[in-house]
Amino acid sequence: MALSIDKIVQVAPVIPVMVVERLEDAVPLAQALYNGGLKVLEITLRTPVALDAIRAMVDALPEDAVIGAGTIVTPDDLKKAVEAGSTFLVSPGTTAELIEAAKASDVPLLPGIATPSEAMNLLAHGFTHMKFFPAESAGGVSMVKSIGGPLPQITFCPTGGINLAKAPEYLSLPNVACVGGTWMAPKELIAEKRWDEIEKLAREAAQLAR
Numbered sequence: 001m002a003l004s005i006d007k008i009v010q011v012a013p014v015i016p017v018m019v020v021e022r023l024e025d026a027v028p029l030a031q032a033l034y035n036g037g038l039k040v041l042e043i044t045l046r047t048p049v050a051l052d053a054i055r056a057m058v059d060a061l062p063e064d065a066v067i068g069a070g071t072i073v074t075p076d077d078l079k080k081a082v083e084a085g086s087t088f089l090v091s092p093g094t095t096a097e098l099i100e101a102a103k104a105s106d107v108p109l110l111p112g113i114a115t116p117s118e119a120m121n122l123l124a125h126g127f128t129h130m131k132f133f134p135a136e137s138a139g140g141v142s143m144v145k146s147i148g149g150p151l152p153q154i155t156f157c158p159t160g161g162i163n164l165a166k167a168p169e170y171l172s173l174p175n176v177a178c179v180g181g182t183w184m185a186p187k188e189l190i191a192e193k194r195w196d197e198i199e200k201l202a203r204e205a206a207q208l209a210r
């Protein structure tokens, strides 16, 4: 489903970040997260099968699943992710080239920042929703709170090092709409195809309060 970024960050308190190593895992993994209540799904472009995984998920999941691509580093990544059917894009950081490519694209970008200057640069380009990455290493909850002082018009999706225990403190901040993370789709559970356990972790994440 195609939504604007301000709507996407409101769908669920957590955006699961997936690393898909085997194409056969793509659909059951996405289905488990979706069944657990996480309807916005981010597939990182970190593996050779990532674009095919996005295509497979777009084909197989219900219409209200919002399927996007992470690890968008270059305009070429953006183009390929859009061609694969991504309905939103996430980048770990931001470059001038990426900003231009995003402005020219109909598919919305949630761009990454870790400092006030980067956030101000994106604001000047019209972006009001940003990924704060790597959240735990770049100052965590206290950094997001501090940036919200002078720049309250920015809404963040902190990602990086967050888990079920750490998420509530971020989600309690007025300038945080959702958090991202891999904790509900851990490598070991995917490798062993333990979809029920992934669904359970997704359900716990989906029930976090904002």
Ligand SMILES: O=C(O)C(=O)C[C@H](O)[C@H](O)COP(=O)(O)O
Residues within 6 Å of the ligand: 017, 044, 045, 046, 070, 071, 072, 090, 091, 092, 133, 159, 160, 161, 162, 180, 181, 182, 183
């Ligand atoms: O590949 C990307 O585009 C990324 O930016 C990285 C992921 O968002 C983080 O690595 C989240 O991973 P955890 O810290 O395990 O929750």
